[in-house]
Amino acid sequence: MLDAALASGGNALDAAANPSAAGGVRPCTIEDIPAVARLFRATFTDRLKAGGRPLEVLLRRELFEHPWRDPDMPSLVFAGPDGAVSGFIAVRPLRLLFDGAPVSAAVGGTLMVDKSVGNPVMGARLLRSYLNGVQDVSLSESANEISQVMWEKLGGRTEAAYSMEWLRVIKPAGLALASLTRRFRMAALLRPFAGAFDWCAARIRDNPLRIDASFDEGSDVDAGDLVDALLALSLPYRLRPDWDRDSLLWFVAQASEKERYGPLVCRVVRDRKGGLAGAYLYCVRPGGVAFVLDIFAAPKSAERVVDDLFADAKRRGAVAIRGRVQPEFADLLLRRRAVFLHASSMVVHARRSDLFAPIHGGEALITGLAGESWSALIGGLFI
Numbered sequence: 001m002l003d004a005a006l007a008s009g010g011n012a013l014d015a016a017a018n019p020s021a022a023g024g025v026r027p028c029t030i031e032d033i034p035a036v037a038r039l040f041r042a043t044f045t046d047r048l049k050a051g052g053r054p055l056e057v058l059l060r061r062e063l064f065e066h067p068w069r070d071p072d073m074p075s076l077v078f079a080g081p082d083g084a085v086s087g088f089i090a091v092r093p094l095r096l097l098f099d100g101a102p103v104s105a106a107v108g109g110t111l112m113v114d115k116s117v118g119n120p121v122m123g124a125r126l127l128r129s130y131l132n133g134v135q136d137v138s139l140s141e142s143a144n145e146i147s148q149v150m151w152e153k154l155g156g157r158t159e160a161a162y163s164m165e166w167l168r169v170i171k172p173a174g175l176a177l178a179s180l181t182r183r184f185r186m187a188a189l190l191r192p193f194a195g196a197f198d199w200c201a202a203r204i205r206d207n208p209l210r211i212d213a214s215f216d217e218g219s220d221v222d223a224g225d226l227v228d229a230l231l232a233l234s235l236p237y238r239l240r241p242d243w244d245r246d247s248l249l250w251f252v253a254q255a256s257e258k259e260r261y262g263p264l265v266c267r268v269v270r271d272r273k274g275g276l277a278g279a280y281l282y283c284v285r286p287g288g289v290a291f292v293l294d295i296f297a298a299p300k301s302a303e304r305v306v307d308d309l310f311a312d313a314k315r316r317g318a319v320a321i322r323g324r325v326q327p328e329f330a331d332l333l334l335r336r337r338a339v340f341l342h343a344s345s346m347v348v349h350a351r352r353s354d355l356f357a358p359i360h361g362g363e364a365l366i367t368g369l370a371g372e373s374w375s376a377l378i379g380g381l382f383i
C-alpha cells in the first residue's frame with residue numbers, strides 16, 4: 001500500500017481537486033494552525049512544558065511570516081472528507097545559489113500524522129506532494145528511518161556525509177549525570193561527586209579529553225555583527241543560501257529560541273592580523289550539552305575557530321558539545337577527539353543532477369541556518 005501511495009500521481013492540490021472518502025493533501029492555511037498545533041502536541045509531547053510559549057504563535061510565524069515565503073511552496077496538510085486535519089508537513093522555502101545562479105529549493109520537515117485516523121498512506125502522500133512541488137531541489141536534515149525509505153523510493157538520495165552528528169565530551173561524569181537526570185531527577189544529588197571526578201580528570205596531563213580553556217581567539221558579538229561575518233564567510237561555497245542581511249537576521253533570531261539547550265552565543269574569531277578567521281553560533285548553559293548550529297571558517301583557519309569554540313564551551317560550563325557534521329570540518333573534529341553519531345539523515349531530491357555534485361564534494365552549505373535546525377520547533381519548549 002505504501003509503494004502504491006508513493007508511486008501514484010497527483011500534486012499538492014489533489015484533495016482540493018479530487019475529494020474522496022480517503023481524504024487528500026492540500027495547502028496549509030492560517031486557519032489550519034490550531035489543528036496543526038494539536039497534532040504537534042500529540043506527536044512531540046517531550047517538547048511541551050508549562051510556562052513555554054504558545055505553539056500557535058510560533059507556527060504562524062514560521063509558516064506565514066518566513067522572509068522567503070512563497071505561495072507556490074506552501075506547507076501541506078492531509079484533510080479528511082469532513083475537513084479535519086490529520087497530517088502535516090512543514091515546507092520551508094530556501095533560496096540557493098549554485099555557482100552564482102539562483103536555484104529554487106525547499107526544506108521539508110516536521111512530518112506528522114494522526115495514527116488514530118487509521119490511514120497508513122497519509123505520510124507517503126504528504127511527502128510525495130511536497131516532492132512534486134515547483135522547487136528544483138528538496139531536502140531535509142531530520143529524516144528518520146521510515147521517511148528516509150520513502151524519500152529513496154521517490155528518487156531521493158541519502159547524503160551520508162551530512163547525516164551524522166558529532167559529540168565532543170568535555171566532562172565525562174557531568175555528561176553521564178546530565179543524561180541520567182533527564183530520566184531521574186533524583187540523580188541530581190550526584191552532582192558533587194560528578195564534579196569532583198571531572199575536576200580530577202581535567203588535571204591528568206595525558207587526559208585525551210583535556211581542553212585548554214585559556215585559548216581565546218574570538219569575541220562575543222551581537223546578531224548584526226555575526227550576520228556581517230556569515231555573509232562574507234559563506235561566499236566560497238558552490239551551493240549556498242542566497243542570504244541578504246535582513247533574511248539572515250530573521251533566521252538567527254529564530255535560532256535564539258532553543259530553551260532546551262540554553263541561550264544563543266554568537267562569536268567571531270580573528271586571526272593574528274585582525275582579519276576575519278571564522279564565526280560560529282551555538283546554544284550553551286552550565287551543566288548542559290552545548291548545541292552548535294553552524295561553524296564557518298576562512299581558508300586555513302578552521303583549527304583556530306574550532307579550538308575557540310571548544311574553549312568557550314568549557315569556560316561556560318558545558319559538559320559536552322554536539323552539532324551536525326559539516327564535511328569540511330569532519331577530519332579536524334576527529335582529530336580533536338570528537339565522536340560521530342547518527343541521529344537523523346540528510347536526504348536530497350533534485351530534478352537537476354548537477355546539483356548533487358557540490359553536495360557530494362562537501363561544497364554545499366545546506367545545514368543549520370541554511371537547513372532547518374534554526375527552527376524553534378527544534379530545541380524550543382511550548383504549551
